[in-house]
Amino acid sequence: MNKSINRRDFLKGAGVLAAASALPVSMVELVFADTTQNFSFAYISDAHLQQIKGTKFVNNWDRGLIRAVAETNLLTPKPDFILFGGDLAQLGKKAELDHGAEILSALRGNKVYHVMGEHDYYLDLGQYWETLFGPQYYSFDHKGVHFVVLNSILTYDDWTYKRWPTAEQRMLEMADLDNPNGSPFMVGDKQREWLKQDLAKISKTTPIVVVSHSPLQKIYKNWNFWTDDAEQVQALLRPFNKVTVLYGHVHQIQYNQIGNISFNSVMSTAWPWPYPSTYAQAEQYLPKLTVPMNRADPFFERDATGWQFINMANGNVDMRYNLFSNTSRTVAFNTKTGEPEDTVFQSPDKRIPPQTQY
Amino acid sequence: MKACFSGASTITAISISLAAMATPLGLPPVPIPADNPQSPEKIKLGDKLFHDTRFSSTGQVSCATCHDAKKTFTDSPLPVSRGINKLKGTRNAPTVINAAYFHRLFWDGREPSLEEQSKDPMINPVEMGLPNHEPVLKLVRTDPEYVQAFKTVFGKSGEQLTMEEVKKAIASFERTIVAGNSPFDHYYFGGDKNAMTAAQIRGFKVFMDQGRCVSCHTVEQDQALFTDNRFHNIGIGINQMQKDVPRLAGEFLKAKMQGGDVDKAVLGNPKTSNLGRFAVTDTLDDMGSFKTPTLRNIAMTAPYMHDGSLKTLKEVVVHYNNGGVTRKGDRVNDFLSGGIRPLNLSERQISDLVAFMGH
Numbered sequence: 163m164n165k166s167i168n169r170r171d172f173l174k175g176a177g178v179l180a181a182a183s184a185l186p187v188s189m190v191e192l193v194f195a196d197t198t199q200n201f202s203f204a205y206i207s208d209a210h211l212q213q214i215k216g217t218k219f220v221n222n223w224d225r226g227l228i229r230a231v232a233e234t235n236l237l238t239p240k241p242d243f244i245l246f247g248g249d250l251a252q253l254g255k256k257a258e259l260d261h262g263a264e265i266l267s268a269l270r271g272n273k274v275y276h277v278m279g280e281h282d283y284y285l286d287l288g289q290y291w292e293t294l295f296g297p298q299y300y301s302f303d304h305k306g307v308h309f310v311v312l313n314s315i316l317t318y319d320d321w322t323y324k325r326w327p328t329a330e331q332r333m334l335e336m337a338d339l340d341n342p343n344g345s346p347f348m349v350g351d352k353q354r355e356w357l358k359q360d361l362a363k364i365s366k367t368t369p370i371v372v373v374s375h376s377p378l379q380k381i382y383k384n385w386n387f388w389t390d391d392a393e394q395v396q397a398l399l400r401p402f403n404k405v406t407v408l409y410g411h412v413h414q415i416q417y418n419q420i421g422n423i424s425f426n427s428v429m430s431t432a433w434p435w436p437y438p439s440t441y442a443q444a445e446q447y448l449p450k451l452t453v454p455m456n457r458a459d460p461f462f463e464r465d466a467t468g469w470q471f472i473n474m475a476n477g478n479v480d481m482r483y484n485l486f487s488n489t490s491r492t493v494a495f496n497t498k499t500g501e502p503e504d505t506v507f508q509s510p511d512k513r514i515p516p517q518t519q520y
Numbered sequence: 521m522k523a524c525f526s527g528a529s530t531i532t533a534i535s536i537s538l539a540a541m542a543t544p545l546g547l548p549p550v551p552i553p554a555d556n557p558q559s560p561e562k563i564k565l566g567d568k569l570f571h572d573t574r575f576s577s578t579g580q581v582s583c584a585t586c587h588d589a590k591k592t593f594t595d596s597p598l599p600v601s602r603g604i605n606k607l608k609g610t611r612n613a614p615t616v617i618n619a620a621y622f623h624r625l626f627w628d629g630r631e632p633s634l635e636e637q638s639k640d641p642m643i644n645p646v647e648m649g650l651p652n653h654e655p656v657l658k659l660v661r662t663d664p665e666y667v668q669a670f671k672t673v674f675g676k677s678g679e680q681l682t683m684e685e686v687k688k689a690i691a692s693f694e695r696t697i698v699a700g701n702s703p704f705d706h707y708y709f710g711g712d713k714n715a716m717t718a719a720q721i722r723g724f725k726v727f728m729d730q731g732r733c734v735s736c737h738t739v740e741q742d743q744a745l746f747t748d749n750r751f752h753n754i755g756i757g758i759n760q761m762q763k764d765v766p767r768l769a770g771e772f773l774k775a776k777m778q779g780g781d782v783d784k785a786v787l788g789n790p791k792t793s794n795l796g797r798f799a800v801t802d803t804l805d806d807m808g809s810f811k812t813p814t815l816r817n818i819a820m821t822a823p824y825m826h827d828g829s830l831k832t833l834k835e836v837v838v839h840y841n842n843g844g845v846t847r848k849g850d851r852v853n854d855f856l857s858g859g860i861r862p863l864n865l866s867e868r869q870i871s872d873l874v875a876f877m878g879h
Contacts, residue, residue: 222858225858236804238770465858
């Protein structure tokens with residue numbers, strides 16, 4: 163499979179129903195010389211289910227996740243496993259996590275791996291989430307690829323344990339944007355030590371896919387598009403030949419290359435965020451590689467949400483973003499330059515013009 | 521020309537002339553393709569073609585069979601249309617009124633223009649049933665009236681005369697079937713506050729606000745087509761077959777890749793029909809979605825929805841009020857469009873909304 167493959171050829175070649183579609187989930191296919199080793203996984207992220215009262219939840223966020231699940235169930239062939247990228251809940255409540263688990267239970271077959279998001283965590287520090295979904299960080303191997311799932315939304319003990327009179331207030335402070343009371347995310351000493359041990363057993367030629375909620379790079383502090391110990395995590399990944407970091411949290415297309423590490427964001431099923439560069443009052447470091455996508459039409463709630471088909475034929479990531487009501491994009495890893503590039507929009511004169519208002 | 525939004529009036533008095541193309545109050549100018557300009561002779565020819573039953577295999581069905589001017593250019597009250605030998609299709613005949621403004625034609629938008637739309641029913645097995653377009657060409661090339669008319673309009677005859685000219689003439693006629701200048705238009709655009717009843721005025725407020733109708737049935741500052749020309753899954757049709765979607769979608773795509781004809785497939789099988797625009801685009805975003813119809817003259821074109829499954833406008837409003845399910849408490853379908861949600865309208869608001877739409 164090559165990265166310039168068109169949709170129709172792909173359908174003929176692989177018979178994947180989803181490739182023809184625009185799902186709010188990610189479909190990842192890893193292609194190997196020995197085709198029996200090929201596999202795919204689906205990736206759904208950032209549902210932000212919010213309880214209003216009792217059994218009443220915010221309709222729009224519910225519908226986004228329900229749709230993602232329904233469309234994941236249409237994938238042919240069935241993905242080997244499914245990843246949920248964090249922020250299942252909005253305010254970390256049991257009712258929200260239960261509601262999310264119930265919607266996700268409609269996923270047919272196969273294991274679901276979960277990533278911790280800050281909206282799942284800061285009410286009870288992940289206690290209830292763990293009873294539903296298991297440990298907050300772990301790794302697993304699948305057909306020759308080493309997957310590492312990190313909890314990257316932790317922060318300083320002082321902020322987490324000492325500052326707030328109630329758990330509810332802690333959750334609300336962390337859920338707020340442009341909040342002077344906020345605190346940047348990090349992976350933390352303990353987990354980095356665990357990561358070091360975990361990677362010590364892995365051959366340097368094994369493709370590594372790290373899945374985290376926050377970006378494992380520093381993009382924009384005010385909105386927590388930021389991981390404070392990113393450099394230290396990156397240092398642990400540096401010895402490996404092929405490393406990809408997939409992250410949610412930002413609800414938009416971003417891509418970057420730092421040394422040997424390719425970074426690719428995934429979309430949210432809930433809503434799009436603006437790009438940090440649209441808010442000029444604070445310094446931002448949106449990767450220079452990233453060409454922003456057009457913004458959404460607010461009535462069409464699924465607009466500017468989307469899904470990705472991810473091809474890892476070369477051990478690096480080629481992302482095909484299928485965007486509801488928006489132009490599809492391919493961000494492919496260019497082996498010559500050693501970085502991801504938007505295959506259509508990368509050159510400045512090809513940047514997409516703003517959406518026409520009507 | 522007399523043409524109204526209100527059900528109390530009719531559009532049957534359309535006169536087919538260039539004069540009729542003066543833009544009625546509430547409508548933008550009719551878009552005319554550069555390669556198919558209007559002329560009185562072309563419109564008249566299109567009218568004749570539109571009503572010619574010889575373009576069907578049985579000699580009994582014309583365009584006008586399902587788009588009957590006396591029935592507001594539909595076949596009301598049939599839920600789904602009947603073609604040759606009373607064969608039933610899967611879709612409710614949409615009115616031709618204001619179809620000139622549609623960006624895409626058919627409920628699923630599978631054709632890009634009136635010209636391209638016009639040729640399909642002739643060769644659909646459940647509509648006009650011809651094996652191909654040859655019998656149509658034979659007729660227009662030999663019937664003396666047609667020979668003369670095509671010569672006058674297009675300057676073509678014999679082999680030079682193709683389906684292109686037939687399609688253009690039919691589309692040209694259809695572009696004259698427009699309806700505006702209704703009580704609503706006088707009220708909203710004309711400033712006549714007495715043009716609508718009190719209930720209709722209240723209903724219009726529901727339409728614009730709590731009912732969220734205007735989000736898709738667009739009303740602009742100086743015109744109202746009552747359609748956004750987009751496609752939405754509103755929970756009709758697909759609600760009844762949710763369990764079948766994975767199997768049907770897969771089978772359909774497979775058949776299509778092997779050369780299956782979308783037009784025949786969607787009109788031949790109700791379940792395939794309910795896949796909606798997905799059948800055209802292969803895009804799951806479009807699963808179960810259909811084009812927003814215009815609401816002009818809507819009271820006169822019952823029953824409603826792509827499958828004619830809702831008999832009255834009240835049933836339609838109740839369906840939306842329930843958030844995309846016809847019977848309250850039924851399961852909302854997984855592919856529902858984002859804008860569809862429970863509306864919490866009162867009985868009074870529902871009846872006002874229906875009053876606004878023309879009763």
